[in-house]
Amino acid sequence: MKLLEDRIRKEGIVLPHNVLKVDSFLNHQVDPQLMFEVGKEFAKRFADKQITKILTVESSGIAPAVMTGLAMQVPVIFARKHKSLTLTDNLYTADVYSYTKQTTNKISIAKRFIEPNDSVLIIDDFLANGQAVQGLLTIADDANIKVQGIGIVIEKTFQKGRTLITKRNIQLEALAQISSLENGEVQFLN
């Protein structure tokens, strides 16, 4: 998606350890116009799927997920993050390990927001090692609902997230694909 790549080129800052900072439009300040274009693009790419709900993880997944929900006219559920959980009876939960922070968080979704025939689209801001998406897939499996697709705003193709997902044969769409952040420079795939 050219509009998004242009913004990354203009405002993205490459930090050490292969981290791209995009907090002027996605991770801190949010550009609603750009996010609406992102939402419409996901809606277009998954138009042939019968999506009933969108799943994401708080906090940075919420903006693109809500705009996609607006474009597709379906509700959006964001999994909540916890350090630990004691009462889990009414929740679907999964562990998410963060390689960058070297911590494990639990994510959860209330069972009452999932219906038996739901067929969901997962949306997230970044795909790096795929642990957040993996957690949502675990929850979807537990809840016995079908994941019809995964939409990512920015994929770092040099990390292993994609291989985790394609193993499961789920349609994966990334709107910007970054193949390298070496020497402080953003390289897009192709």
Ligand code: G4P
């Ligand atoms: P993974 O889910 O793909 O395995 O990501 P990883 O553990 O490597 O990264 C942990 C957090 O850092 C995730 O956000 C992920 O979206 C984010 N992240 C990964 N690579 C980058 C990057 O290059 N730039 C930025 N800005 N973020 C990156 P999170 O902890 O869930 O945070 P948030 O959603 O509350 O912001």
Ligand code: NA
């Ligand atoms: Na995220």
Ligand code: NA
């Ligand atoms: Na993030």
